[in-house]
Amino acid sequence: MNNFQYARATDVADAIRLLAADPGAKLIAGGTNLIDLMKENVERPTRLIDISRLPLRKVEETPDGSLRIGALVPNSDLAYHPLIEQRYPLLASAILAGASAQLRNMASVGGNLMQRTRCAYFYDTATPCNKRHPGSGCSAMDGLNRNHAILGTSAACIATNPSDMSVALAALDALVHIAGPSGERTIALTDFHRLPGDKPHVDTNLGTGEIITAIELPPRGFAQNYSYLKIRDRMSYAFALVSVAAALELEGNAIGGARVALGGVAHKPWRSLEAEAALRGQAATPDHFSHAADLLLQGATTRSHNGFKVELARRAIVRTLTQAANATPQSQAHKKIA
Amino acid sequence: MNAYVGTPTSRVDGRAKVTGAAKYAGEFPADRLLHGFVVEATISCGRIVRLDTNTAQQVKGVLDVLTHANRPPLADKDEAWKDEVAPDGSPFRPLYDDTIRFNGQPIALVVAEDWETAKFAATLVRVEYEQHGFATDLEGERSNAAEKDKPHKPRGDAAAALAGADVRHEADYVIPTEHHNPMELYATTAVWDDNGKLTIYDKTQGVQNVHKFLCGVFDKKPDDIRVASPYVGGAFGSGLRPQYQVVLATLGALALKRSVRVVLTRQQMYGLGYRPMTIERVGLGAKSDGTLDAITHEAIAVTSRYEDFARNDTGWAEQLYKSPNSRFSHKLVHLDVSTPCDMRAPGAASGVCALECAMDELAVALKLDPIELRLKCYSDHDQSENLPYTSKQLRECYARGADAFGWSRRNPAPRSMRDGKDLVGWGMATGVWEALQMPVAVRIVLTSNGHAEVSCAASDIGTGTYTIVAQVAADALGLPIENISVRLADSSLPQAPVEGGSWMAASSAHAVLAAAEEVRKELLGLAGKIPGSPLAGAKLADTVLIDGSIAGASDTSRAVSIADAMRHGGVERIEKEKLNQFDEDKKHARNTHSAVFAEVKVDEELGVIRVTRVVSAVAAGRILNTKTGRSQIMGSVVWGIGMALHEETVMDHRFGRIMNANIAEYHIPVNADVHDIDVIFVDEPDNRINKLGIKGLGEIGIVGVPAAIANAVYHATGKRIRRFPITLDKLLD
CATH class of the missing domain: 3.30.365.10 (Aldehyde oxidase/xanthine dehydrogenase, molybdopterin binding domain)
Incomplete structure (x- = not known):
């Protein structure tokens, strides 16, 4: 860990000012990922700007029926918030599938969006990694890549985004509210994270000096027919090999609307509008789910160890959509896959 | 007479432990205590050409950066470095010279007024290496395996008997490298007193071993050093040999004439010992009636370039199964890695896992119930020395375990039992360990x-x-x-x-x-x-x-x-x-035994495996404390679940670096992976082994568990996974 300055932001404008003034500065809220990375010398901020006391902890209904979630709401508080449990249980479920109770208590909503990949090479400063050290090469490409991406990869990077919460947010068409030196703006969650391309060191489309102030959930919460299924190497406290957030609007057995987002397969939560369109108007049957899975996984590319993810994702998509259609969502408390 | 022995007495140190009153090695206070942080090599083989510690030295609060170039004297003879359980070879000497023998080797100790300063300054140490070629991949170097020794005399002509057997099964089983990951980090507090004497609080499984070692390494008289380790937060074999942090803390205290504490990070602990990866080749030849004609077992194991670490992986069949012909061998491959060390049931956990999976495969080939096969081959003698046992209630373990598990309701056909989307599998295996004193x-x-x-x-x-x-x-x-x-x-x-x-x-x-x-x-x-x-x-x-x-x-x-x-x-x-001192009894073999039964439920589409039930029936003489004893076996079963499904130290052989050196990515079972565990202690009166009839429980609980689970996975899915751990991707084709 390097030595660094510490500053406590007095308000959002102060945080932006401090951040814009020092290109080596980082924001810190829960610190559940940043501190780890600092201990490993992967992140070496010159200054930590503590935003944990800023007044961004509210969950508020807006006049149009949306829900605005302050960036500093702890993951646990959000998962157990009555409005989330009732209107957006998909989000609650995805949050509870992630990390551990202790980490969820510390981690903020904004910080969850900012967490970095768990690629082992990214963490090990003794090995090349384009994300950590641009231009040094990707060790995972021809190395240990069992946990790596199969969609949206580039020649420079095959890392995955580790968040569960973001996968549900992507499925729910969440918006990210951002404040920065040139004012406020809002972007879709699905546009917030980037694919690696030739700049894998840039995870998000957040600009210099910008900070996440809130997440907004549109009114449609898919509270009847949803499921979040996370497949991993043990039943808790492991990152996803593949995860699926599925949400359906059913009219009888016919699909009125569908959302499917994948985690553990790409540098960002993965959605396919084509797959969702193909489901619309169809009966909620395994065949149609399977077809949607094919569309979602179009263009998947695999490396030496992660080939299994394509078939695993296909089966997980069908299972999750079936759970959603049957209104039997995956429990995150039971010690089994339903 | 026996108010306490044999009863479920609560731990006498339980309160001290749960209230924090129990002090561990890294917690003992000392006046003007200094803190050391270890700098590790990032190459696998070579030489340090330049070690620049100037910038680190200049950090406020740093007292010294100890390296091979400026350290106090260390013994130069191997004898001084050989502790009571050292294997053959030339033990590793931290900060001794400029040679790099393995990735993660300690190359400097930054000593500062506080831990954070030492850790920061450690990032400022600059190293230039001369890199040499290296090899860390056991499977890639398998052809270089050489016989270490022959722990068991061959009996008969096993090769010929295997070739001519009515039914033959021969296969490789691969057990990966595993790390102990005890909860307590490796730590030493070396307390310097004004007379120049040292009290060493060390995380170790043997204070007198460490004491003798330190006296030799630092050329001290026995009275100059005292070693204490009143509480140990798990060790599982990793603390049998003195670990390098005890040398570094002592070096620091001698160099600076102050008390020094060195606590390793979780990541650094992956540079200590480990269960060596092994390729276990087991051959079983049987007559069509299910009696064995031949047993062969060859283990190929990793060790370092500088020590021959070898344990008894093979030969356990001599205790378990009658066969007129047998051959066992243990081969080593020397690689550019640190020396492995003992890890719970060393040798047996790996070797018996392979043997018991092979027995299950043989039972399938013979169309015999796995217990029936084991009873047909049951050995009342240890065949290696042709000795009867002081006691052996393994038959009773099979019977009691099978009864508690409900084994008689098992449909032997793979994929025949279901629970909704899950395939249900029931498997069993035998466990065996030594009863040493x-x-x-x-x-x-x-x-x-x-x-x-x-x-x-x-x-x-x-x-x-x-x-x-x-x-x-x-x-x-x-x-x-x-x-x-x-x-x-x-x-x-x-x-x-x-x-x-x-x-x-x-x-x-x-x-x-x-x-x-x-x-x-x-x-x-x-x-x-x-x-x-x-x-x-x-x-x-x-x-x-x-x-x-x-x-x-x-x-x-x-x-x-x-x-x-x-x-x-x-x-x-x-x-x-x-x-x-125990009377030497050369007329009997002394062993503990177990029969382990496991139920798995495997999601047929997704390959997700759950171990929903384990019954472990153990015969281990008199159980001194049924409460702590039961906990001991339960903990072992949980570890066995990890060995079967989760644990694997993953190395990138291009770098010779461990890529999951932390307990987020090195998976062990979490609560959600653990379901019902039933421990049965089978009565095993033994008045031959010793006065109280005690055999010990530390290792027997894990032996057999991974194989029982692997056999259950086969029974559930029809897929035989011989490369551990059994992760879901291996079931998905």
Whole structure:
């Protein structure tokens, strides 16, 4: 860990000012990922700007029926918030599938969006990694890549985004509210994270000096027919090999609307509008789910160890959509896959 | 007599542990304590060309950066570096010279006023290497495997018998490298006193081993150094040998003449010992009736370039299964890695896993129930030396375990049992371990108020030694357990070997008995001299200590209280120390056994495996404490689940670096992976092995568990996974 300055932001404008003034500065809220990375010398901020006391902890209904979630709401508080449990249980479920109770208590909503990949090479400063050290090469490409991406990869990077919460947010068409030196703006969650391309060191489309102030959930919460299924190497406290957030609007057995987002397969939560369109108007049957899975996984590319993810994702998509259609969502408390 | 032995007595150190009163090696305070942080090599083989510590030295609060170039003297003969359990070879010497032998090797120790400063300054140490070619991949180097030794004489002509067998099964089973990951980090606090003497608080399984080692390495007299390790937060074999942080902390204290603490990070602990990766090739040849004709077992294991670490992976079939022909061999491949070390049931956990999977495959080939096959081949003798056992209730383990599990309801066909989307599999396996016993000395100080202090250098690595010593002493001295205080794990206390091999329960208990007998002898002398003593003329063998008195064994109403005896004799305290040595019995084999039954449920589409039930029936002589004993076996079963499904140290052989050196990515089972575990202790009276009939429980609990789970996975899915751990991707084709 390097030595660094510490500053406590007095308000959002102060945080932006401090951040814009020092290109080596980082924001810190829960610190559940940043501190780890600092201990490993992967992140070496010159200054930590503590935003944990800023007044961004509210969950508020807006006049149009949306829900605005302050960036500093702890993951646990959000998962157990009555409005989330009732209107957006998909989000609650995805949050509870992630990390551990202790980490969820510390981690903020904004910080969850900012967490970095768990690629082992990214963490090990003794090995090349384009994300950590641009231009040094990707060790995972021809190395240990069992946990790596199969969609949206580039020649420079095959890392995955580790968040569960973001996968549900992507499925729910969440918006990210951002404040920065040139004012406020809002972007879709699905546009917030980037694919690696030739700049894998840039995870998000957040600009210099910008900070996440809130997440907004549109009114449609898919509270009847949803499921979040996370497949991993043990039943808790492991990152996803593949995860699926599925949400359906059913009219009888016919699909009125569908959302499917994948985690553990790409540098960002993965959605396919084509797959969702193909489901619309169809009966909620395994065949149609399977077809949607094919569309979602179009263009998947695999490396030496992660080939299994394509078939695993296909089966997980069908299972999750079936759970959603049957209104039997995956429990995150039971010690089994339903 | 047995108020405590055999009962579910709660841990005598439980309160100290859960309240934080128990101090661990990295927690002992010292005046003006300094903190050391280790800098590690990032190459696998080569030489340090330049080690620039100037920038680190200049950080405020840094006192020194110790390297091979500026350290105090260290012994230059291998003998000094060889501890009590060192394998053949030339032990690793931290900060000795510029040679890099493995990735993660310590190359400098930054010593500072606080840990954070030392850690920061460590990032400023610059190293230039001359890199040499290296190899770390066992499978890639398999052709370089060479026979280490022949632990068992071959019997008959196994190769020919295997080739000519009616039914033959031969396969490789691959056990990956695994790390112990004890909860407590490796740590040493070296406390320097003004006379230049050192008290070393170290995380270790053997304080006297570390003491002798440090005296040799630093050329010190025994009185110059004391080593203590009163509590150990798990070690599982990783603390049998002195680890490098104890050398570094001592070096720091000697260099700076101040107290120094070195605590390794979780990541750095992956540079210590580990269960070596092995390729286990097992061959079984049977007659069509299910009796064995041939057993072959060859293990190919990784070791370092500088030491030959080898354990008994093969040969366990000699204890378990009758066969006229057998051959066993253990081969080593020397690689550019650190030396492996013992890890719970070393050798057996890996080798018996392979053997028991192979037996399951043979049972399938023979269309025999797996238990029936094992009973057909059941050996009443240890065939390697043709010896009967002191006791062997393995048949009873099969019977009791099968009954508790409901084995008779098993449909033998793979994929035949279902529960909704899950395929259900039932598998079983046998476990076997040694029942070893070692010389241990115990000192008892009995005071006239009826309190006794029982002390011994043995460690309690979390296994419950404090508790069983207190139980045995309370019974032997006829005192309530609250009146017994136990002191352990200080090198100045009476002799004990490292705590390992499952030998400490039997060894320490009998040392307590021996010392207690000396106490009783003195009490009888005192009691007999009291005018009108009811014990006048009584023989020692006819007396017992009971209810705070010395009494006639057959008539306990003939009694003199300890207080009266000591008062009349004018004695305030009786202090007795006795070294217990076990009679050598070359006419019997000594082993513990188990039968493990596992139920798995495997999601047919997704490959997700859950171990929903485990029944472990254990025959291990007398169980001293059914509560801590049960916990011991349950913990082993959980570990066995990890070995079957989760644990694997993953190395990138292009770099020779471990890529999951943390407990987020090195998976062990979490609560959600653990379901019902039923522990059965099968009665196994054994009056041959030792007076109390104790065999030890430390290792037996894990042996057999991974194989039972792997066999259950086969039964559920019809897929035989021979490369551990069994992760879901291996089931998905």
